[in-house]
Each structure stands twice: as structure tokens, then as C-alpha cells.
Amino acid sequence: MKEDYVLQALAALAENDRQKEAQPEVEARLLGAFHARHLRRVRRQRRWVGITTLAAGLLIGLLLWPNRTPKPAVSAVQPVLLVREAGRPAPAAMTVTSVTRAPRKAARKIAIAPQADEVVTDFFPLMNPAPSFGRGQMLRVQLPAAAMQTVGLPVSEEHLGDLVQADVLVGEEGMPRAIRFVRFDVK
Amino acid sequence: MTSDEELLAAALHRDEAAFTALYRRRQGAVYRFALHMSGDAAVSEDVTQEVFLALLESGSRFDPARGTLLSFLYGIARNLLLRRLEKQRPVDSDTLTEELAADDDVLDELTRRETIEAVRSAVLSLPAPYREAVVLCDLENASYEDAAAALECPVGTVRSRLSRGRAMLGQKLAVKTVRSMS
Numbered sequence: 567m568k569e570d571y572v573l574q575a576l577a578a579l580a581e582n583d584r585q586k587e588a589q590p591e592v593e594a595r596l597l598g599a600f601h602a603r604h605l606r607r608v609r610r611q612r613r614w615v616g617i618t619t620l621a622a623g624l625l626i627g628l629l630l631w632p633n634r635t636p637k638p639a640v641s642a643v644q645p646v647l648l649v650r651e652a653g654r655p656a657p658a659a660m661t662v663t664s665v666t667r668a669p670r671k672a673a674r675k676i677a678i679a680p681q682a683d684e685v686v687t688d689f690f691p692l693m694n695p696a697p698s699f700g701r702g703q704m705l706r707v708q709l710p711a712a713a714m715q716t717v718g719l720p721v722s723e724e725h726l727g728d729l730v731q732a733d734v735l736v737g738e739e740g741m742p743r744a745i746r747f748v749r750f751d752v753k
Numbered sequence: 754m755t756s757d758e759e760l761l762a763a764a765l766h767r768d769e770a771a772f773t774a775l776y777r778r779r780q781g782a783v784y785r786f787a788l789h790m791s792g793d794a795a796v797s798e799d800v801t802q803e804v805f806l807a808l809l810e811s812g813s814r815f816d817p818a819r820g821t822l823l824s825f826l827y828g829i830a831r832n833l834l835l836r837r838l839e840k841q842r843p844v845d846s847d848t849l850t851e852e853l854a855a856d857d858d859v860l861d862e863l864t865r866r867e868t869i870e871a872v873r874s875a876v877l878s879l880p881a882p883y884r885e886a887v888v889l890c891d892l893e894n895a896s897y898e899d900a901a902a903a904l905e906c907p908v909g910t911v912r913s914r915l916s917r918g919r920a921m922l923g924q925k926l927a928v929k930t931v932r933s934m935s
Contacts, residue, residue: 600769601769
């Protein structure tokens with residue numbers, strides 16, 4: 567019987583408070599927070615795009631920096647031996663699909679002699695782990711031969727400063743994904 | 754009518770109208786739960802606001818398999834309230850019981866308003882585990898399942914806490930009749 571009284575008392579309290587709710591100011595503050603959160607997310611995304619672009623620019627800049635150092639013209643066309651060092655495992659090559667070659671009009675890109683055949687290495691990944699690759703561009707650049715060492719290819723000491731040609735695969739987000747080295751077999 | 758879950762999904766995808774609709778649909782229940790648990794309107798508004806902010810931040814963690822969205826909101830509110838209540842001095846339930854039990858005819862003498870406030874005080878004086886069960890099931894008409902999801906305990910525990918909470922309220926109120934409230 568006592569519980570009936572309690573239930574009636576509680577029902578009366580519930581009925582009395584049924585219409586009680588938060589003041590409209592709470593809704594206004596929440597909507598303000600909703601918009602602020604949206605803006606924060608947009609700014610965060612923009613910041614990441616900026617950071618990624620900057621990082622990509624720095625990486626490419628680092629790769630291309632030696633190209634600005636004057637070198638004897640003869641070293642730029644010296645073919646480099648592309649033989650893997652015995653007993654040293656080569657890094658895993660990267661499978662590349664859906665690549666569009668950039669138009670070769672920039673000063674940095676090397677005009678290929680029509681009478682020469684290209685001999686290229688496998689692609690070596692520059693990002694590990696690399697995000698999935700959809701589309702991108704391939705840039706032909708000149709690099710010091712020392713760059714070949716960074717991917718595990720052997721280069722003799724006297725040729726470390728020589729310039730070699732390479733294809734850098736750049737993802738559509740601007741990050742360099744992979745590199746391969748090129749030499750020309752003159753017919 | 755669009756379900757709570759659909760509104761939440763849209764709100765998390767920056768749909769302001771969906772968020773507003775969800776807030777308007779559920780804020781009253783959250784506010785009243787906080788009010789009956791804390792007895793403080795300002796605290797209840799703060800908690801209501803924090804609950805929906807938390808929903809924006811971590812609404813993707815809501816799992817419909819574990820309960821309704823309302824029980825999820827009650828659960829967030831409960832955690833926020835418990836943190837606040839831990840810092841507050843508990844209501845002296847013994848004093849309240851003595852005052853109300855001193856005269857069996859006390860409710861007859863009270864106006865309806867006074868009676869409701871007495872019931873409110875009695876509810877507030879319950880230990881938190883019993884208060885939660887009473888507020889959810891008896892004041893907000895939540896199902897045992899929803900209450901269990903909000904309180905993160907089995908349904909059987911909700912039932913036993915509810916039974917014990919009602920018994921404690923009966924002792925506190927010490928009434929013979931609630932005619933004045935009808």
C-alpha cells in the first residue's frame with residue numbers, strides 16, 4: 567500500500583515537471599558550438615593540406631637541390647653502372663599503375679637523345695608505408711648519384727657527386743612516392 | 754518521423770537542422786533527469802548543454818545494439834552528474850526523514866505545491882544508485898532496458914534498485930494518502 571502512495575507522489579512530481587526544459591539560450595549556445603566545431607574541422611583540414619603541400623615541396627626541393635650546384639657538363643651524361651651490390655638485398659620495388667607523364671618542357675627535365683635507349687631500374691618507394699596510389703605524375707629530374715645509395719644501389723665513391731637522371735613519381739596529393747634511375751645506352 | 758539514429762547520423766555530417774531537431778526532441782528528458790538528480794536548474798542546463806556537446810564530439814560511438822539514443826544521452830548525463838555530485842555535500846536524508854515522519858498527517862497539511870517539493874526533496878535525498886533508478890523509471894518513464902543501458906547494469910539490478918528506492922521514499926514521506934495531489 568505504501569508503494570502506491572509513493573508511486574502517486576512520484577507521478578504528481580513527474581506531471582508537475584513534465585514541461586520543464588532547458589532555456590532557449592542553451593540551444594543557441596549549442597548551435598554556436600555546432601558551427602564552431604564545423605569551422606574548426608575545416609581549418610584543420612586546410613592546415614593539413616598546407617602542411618602536406620609544404621612537406622612535399624620541401625622533399626622535392628631537397629631532391630632537386632643538388633641540381634643547382636654547377637657540375638662539369640661531362641658528369642651529367644656519364645652513365646652510371648646500375649648493378650645491385652652483391653649480398654645486399656634491394657628494397658622492394660613498387661608497382662605503379664595509372665601514371666601520366668608530365669610534359670617535358672621545364673628546364674630541369676632532360677631532353678633525351680633520340681638515338682639513345684633508356685634503361686631504367688625498378689621503382690623504389692620513397693614512403694613507407696605508402697598510402698594507396700591512384701593517379702600521379704612522373705617527373706624526370708637530375709640528382710647526384712649519391713641519391714642512388716639512399717635506395718640501396720651501389721655507387722663508387724668517385725661518382726657520388728655525378729649527376730644521374732631519375733624519374734620521380736609524384737602522387738596527386740603532391741608527395742613523391744617512388745623513384746627510379748635512368749641511364750642511356752647509346753646506339 | 755525521422756528516428757533519433759537518423760537525426761544523429763545527419764547531425765554528425767554537419768546537418769544543423771537534424772541536430773536542432775534531435776536536441777529539441779530530447780533535451781527536455783535530459784534536462785529533467787539532471788534536474789531530478791541534482792535539484793539545481795543551473796546545473797541541469799549545464800549538463801544538458803554538455804551532453805549534446807559530447808554527442809557532437811563522440812556521437813559516432815553510439816551503438817544502437819546497446820540501447821536507444823535516449824539511454825545513451827542519459828548515460829552521458831549520468832556520468833557528468835556523478836562527477837558533479839561527488840564534489841557536493843550529500844543531502845542529509847536522516848534529517849529530512851525525521852522531519853517528514855514526525856507527523857503522519859504532514860501531507861494532508863501541505864498544499865499541492867509543498868507536497869511536490871517534499872517529494873522532490875525526498876527523491877534528492879536518495880543515494881545516487883536508487884535515485885537514478887527512480888528518476889529514470891518513475892519520473893521519466895524509461896523502460897527497464899533503457900534504464901539498464903543508461904546505468905550500465907543488468908535489468909535485474911534496475912528492478913531491485915527501483916524497489917529499494919521506492920521503499921526508502923515511502924519511509925521518507927511517511928504518508929497515508931496523497932489525496933491532496935490528485
